[in-house]
Structure formats: structure tokens, C-alpha cells
Amino acid sequence: MNVPRAPGVPLRRTRYASHRVARPALVLLAPGAGAPSTSPWMAAWAERLGTLGDVIRFDYPYMRAGRRSPDRLPVLLEAHRGALATARAGRRGPVVLAGKSMGARVGCHLALEEAVDALVCLGYPLRGARGELRSEVLIALRPPILFVQGTRDPLCPLEALEDVRRRMKAPSTLYQVEGGNHSLELGTRALRAAGETQADVDARALGAIAAFLREHLRSIGPPPAPPAP
Numbered sequence: 454m455n456v457p458r459a460p461g462v463p464l465r466r467t468r469y470a471s472h473r474v475a476r477p478a479l480v481l482l483a484p485g486a487g488a489p490s491t492s493p494w495m496a497a498w499a500e501r502l503g504t505l506g507d508v509i510r511f512d513y514p515y516m517r518a519g520r521r522s523p524d525r526l527p528v529l530l531e532a533h534r535g536a537l538a539t540a541r542a543g544r545r546g547p548v549v550l551a552g553k554s555m556g557a558r559v560g561c562h563l564a565l566e567e568a569v570d571a572l573v574c575l576g577y578p579l580r581g582a583r584g585e586l587r588s589e590v591l592i593a594l595r596p597p598i599l600f601v602q603g604t605r606d607p608l609c610p611l612e613a614l615e616d617v618r619r620r621m622k623a624p625s626t627l628y629q630v631e632g633g634n635h636s637l638e639l640g641t642r643a644l645r646a647a648g649e650t651q652a653d654v655d656a657r658a659l660g661a662i663a664a665f666l667r668e669h670l671r672s673i674g675p676p677p678a679p680p681a682p
Contacts, residue, residue: 477505477506477546478505478507478546478547478548478570478666478670479506479507479509479544479546479548479549480502480505480506480508480509480549480573481509481536481537481540481549481551481560482495482499482502482508482509482510482551482553482556483511483513483533483550483551483552483553483555483556483557483559483560484510484511484513484516484552484553484555485552485553485554485555485556485576486523486554489512490510490512490516491510494553495510495553498553498575501655501659502551502659502662504659505659505662505663505666506549509540511532511533511536511540513528513529513532513533514528523555526559526562529555529559530559530562533556533559533560533562533563534563534567537563537569547571547670548568548569548570549569549570549572549573549666549670550563550564550571550572550573551573551574551575552573552575553576553636554575554577554578554608554635557572557574557576557577557578558574558578560572561577561590561591561594562590564595565593565594569596570596570597570670571598571599571665571666571669571670572594572596572597572598572599573601573662573665574598574599574600574602575637576601576602576603576606576608576609576635576636577600577602577609577614578609578635579608579610579617580607580608580610586613586617588617588620591617591618591621591623592617592620592621593622594621594622595622595623596623597625597626597668597669598621598623598626599625599626599627599628599661599662599665600625600626600627600628601628601658601661601662602629602633602637603629603634603635603636604629604630604631604632604633605632605633606633606634606635607635609635611627614627615627624669626665628658628661628662628665630654630658633654637654637655637658638654639651639654
């Protein structure tokens with residue numbers, strides 16, 4: 454499988470080569486509001502998710518035009534829809550909408566209108582700019598959804614998310630990145646205290662995503678057995 458290479462961002466494969474895929478899923482990975490699909494964060498997560506399926510990234514119109522302010526939701530939704538149509542053209546198999554922050558929220562809106570098999574939200578922005586909870590789209594969803602959330606993320610209070618999950622019709626799973634921020638990242642002190650690196654944290658999150666997709670999609674095979682001593 455080929456992960457789109459972001460200019461200037463090398464691919465590193467060794468850490469994330471532990472998940473087997475029986476029939477690769479299509480993973481459409483949408484960016485957050487503040488950075489393009491070629492950002493180091495997006496490139497790194499495209500590489501990780503590339504162990505689970507064929508990853509395609511895209512940008513929304515405002516980012517392609519060099520504007521800082523995101524488009525309104527209808528424009529974002531149509532751009533997301535177009536990227537999905539292009540990505541799935543001529544292929545069969547399961548489709549997963551994954552996204553960072555705003556890209557995850559727009560993907561959830563799209564899943565109300567387009568048939569997809571699962572959603573993976575990397576830092577869902579439950580709380581809006583005015584403090585309101587944007588839960589209506591989640592409650593209306595049907596496909597299974599995974600929330601990968603940092604416990605220090607001010608845009609998604611976990612108590613509020615748990616309340617929303619109790620009201621959701623779709624099967625939902627929450628994976629918590631202990632000490633993680635909105636980008637699922639830990640501070641230097643927290644990492645040093647835990648005796649680990651951000652790569653270790655990201656690898657565990659990837660494992661949770663693999664387990665979720667293995668449960669809900671039949672395209673993700675079991676992890677390989679450890680090598681014989």
C-alpha cells in the first residue's frame with residue numbers, strides 16, 4: 454500500500470509495521486482547521502494509518518487558496534464529499550473517514566449523507582468557539598465511531614463526551630490519551646516522568662484504532678504472532 458508522501462516529510466515505517474490487513478480499507482484522512490494535509494502531524498498519522506489501509510489526504514478549499522479562516526460548513530462538506538467520491542472511484546472494500554479536529558467533525562456530517570463503514574476522530578472538537586456543545590451530528594450518526602481524545606483537550610471535555618455517547622445510536626468507543634492535548638500530544642515533562650516518547654504514545658493510539666477497525670471491519674486481520682525466540 455502507498456501512503457501519499459508529503460513534500461519534505463520523510464516516511465518512517467519500522468515502528469508501525471505490526472498490523473496486518475487482509476483487504477485494505479480506504480482511509481480518507483481530513484485535516485484540522487489550522488494546518489494543511491502536508492503538515493508533519495498529518496504526514497505522521499497518514500504513515501501510521503497506512504499500516505491499516507490505503508490512506509488518502511486532501512485539503513479544504515480555503516487552505517488550498519491560502520486563506521486562514523475555514524470555509525462555512527456547507528462548503529467544507531461538499532469538498533469532503535468530492536474527496537470521498539474521488540478516493541473511492543473504481544475500488545471496492547470498506548471506507549473509513551478519519552480526521553483531525555475539524556476534519557473529524559465534517560466527516561461525521563458527511564457520514565449522515567454518504568455510506569461509510571466507520572469513523573475515526575483524532576481529537577473531536579465537541580465544544581465550539583462560543584462554548585456550545587456540538588453534539589447533534591454525533592447523536593444522529595449510524596456508523597461505528599472511535600474517539601481518540603487527549604485527557605487535557607479543552608475542546609472535548611470527556612464528561613460531556615460520555616454524556617453524548619450515552620445518547621448516541623451508533624456504536625462508539627473512546628480511547629483516552631492520558632495527558633494528551635487536542636493534538637494527542639504530551640508535554641516534555643509528562644513524557645519524561647512516564648519514561649517514554651511521543652512515538653510510544655502514538656503507537657498505543659494506533660493499536661487502539663487497529664483494534665476498533667478489527668472489531669467493526671472484516672478487512673483488518675489479527676496482529677502477527679511475536680517472533681520465536
